[in-house]
Amino acid sequence: MNRFRKKLGLLFLVLITILCVVIIFNYPKLTILAGYSAKNMNSSVFIASRGVNYTDHNDNNFAPVHLADDTVDYKKKTATATVFGLKKRKAIYREGLGSLLIDDSFDENTPVLIPNRVKKPSGLSYPYGELDQKDTVFTNIDYDKVNKTVASIFDLKGEDVQKTRAVLVLYKDQIIAERYTDGIDKNSKLLGWSMTKSIFSTVYGVLQKQGILTVADKAPVKEWQNDARKEITINNLLQMNCGLEWEEDYGSICDATKMLYIDADMTKAQINKKAIHKPNEFWYYSSGVSNLLSGILRSKFDTYQEYLDYPYREFIDKIGMHSMLIETDMAGNYVGSSYSWATVRDWAKFGVLYLHKGNWNGDQIFDKEWVDYITTPSPTSEGDYGGHFWLNAGSFYPDAPRDMFSANGYQGQRVFIIPSKDLVIVRFGLIGDKGVDFNTFLKNMVSAVK
Template identity: 60%
Template structure:
């Protein structure tokens, strides 16, 4: 008996040591699970069981156990009962992971939305698109490319595609969804949200309310070398600021997304780790810093919340779009934009048409040239919060292609020379998808 108790005691000590050693990791695991569950259920309208088996069904997140309260609209998660985290839904602001100090009874602001039904065909209205056949399109090749994006390998769904749309000359020429998804399913764009933040700056610059070449208005930088960082440097991810973007461990990005109350402050607190305008470093903290700078451009918080919807998102009919906010009601510009695949495709079309939306100008034509200019030291991979093919990363795809990219293979590809927008959503498996092959087959189908 004493021997058994001794063994149990040793096991308990080991467990306690392991928990203490991995305390921060458990915090983030529970936080990811709770936040993803809350958003999936209350923003996207999915079932908790579906979310557990798919979006939260990978290691180590699948060690967390979730509870969803449908009436009060919140979700909690813990890892074997340890480190319980809670995420609550707020109307107009989406779900947010909260801490113990957060007052769930306080009234939150709601962005103004305009959902005017336009009695014209998609993409410029709410009606069914016109039946159009293009003689220069090889539809069989398009079909094969889309099927490739969904194809199983040895019977296993390793590509995990959820939605693929191909638009040519404003027309959907191919559209396919995985089981459980359709044209009305809201899907998280993850880092595609960064390109939304960039667009907000393009709109403000077009309206004459700021110049991206101005210095970033960060009070903490006024008395050191960081004072020379411009908004332009931040948009190009070329500020020289220290940042670790690693989702596999406890890093700057995971601490920001799953622990921070004010996500706009995470990057602002970092020192320089390289030379300004000479050190490209991909940083979600930079995108949230830009969201914080954006907030400073308005006299009131309500104006800040209204701005992206009134001046951009709802103007082009992306009515399903919702950008989630942190505990301080700052838009999480790095990661948390939700919309249907068709609405995400409208965003691509806006750029394909260089800021003109069916006669309404959203941003200046020159903004497209700006965001597609390669960031120094990025080897032609990155521009103004958009990914580029200028360096030939996709060797069999036109070099004028650029894209909004998100975690797990969320993509909006804009290919001006082919008059194409290609949208892909899903959860990339270990083998993933060969995007160069996928895109080249689509491009080759257009004569």
């Protein structure tokens, strides 16, 4: 009996040891998983006004994020998440700034500044104002094909494959198709993820138009001034061919996930990386670069309030994207890589702005040459990427026009701009190219315009 107890005790000790090793090995993953779940839950509930159950069953239901358990405090506007009860992460909501994933050192009671917003009714019809559009019928549009094409990208009842939430199609500034899945409508705010990169690219276009900087300028990063990195330009950053070390893999613990779910100041993640290539020699997608650009933007102003106001005052609110909200990190920087929310109709306004080369109903937001710049392929990107926009110059979508360019985000968020067809197509969902045949969708939509 004693021998049996000793063996049982030894077995128990071995199991505990194995469990401890597994926990220690996976603890960083639990930190990121809980952080993702808490942040996404808080944003969904307090920015997008969606419920806890809805978010659990739609936004946070994929592996391994589904392992997290969330609790929401509506009074304090907080969300907490744990994974197996081992790691607790907390996100808080702040009006005007959105949701913020915090760590134990963050003081929630510290007063904060918020962006000043100007939201004046224009008395114009959409997209240039808040009024409904007048019915317009184009004789060169095959409306039956348009509707069938839009329907084809949504799941049939009982399916859960394409996970499309919304599609909006504009031709010559007029809505020719609009559809939403259950629980989402034209007033729903949706997360653009990396479409935020294209928003911040546009801010740089405005800065250049106003003479505050040019993309040819050397990046003003003091940490780079004593080594080869001092040659990196803003253009290299926007085209993502600065040559700096970076890892972007959302299926693992990498530079990008640590930045988004651990770092207090996300603008610094890319700064401390070494140069492994010369500028213009190697293209690599980096969310760290986008947040570095947010930090450079902040350095251009004398006060923090000016930094907060600038994107809204000079661009976003000027084109009536009043639903848009860009979230900040713990250091107060806009998360230019990932965190912007707006309605589908407001995201479409962004596409219309580029369709008209920066001219918004007579107001030139950025120089028309800026469109030429952002649609010029970045060296070594094989025609797929420009100035923080994705391109089709390299025929990534072989049956779509080569002049198409787009703002792209995680899980298949898209604003497609097709100048040759006067089309803007917006799609939101919960899965990207692995679940959706965008090529066929675009082919059929384009062919519906004669």
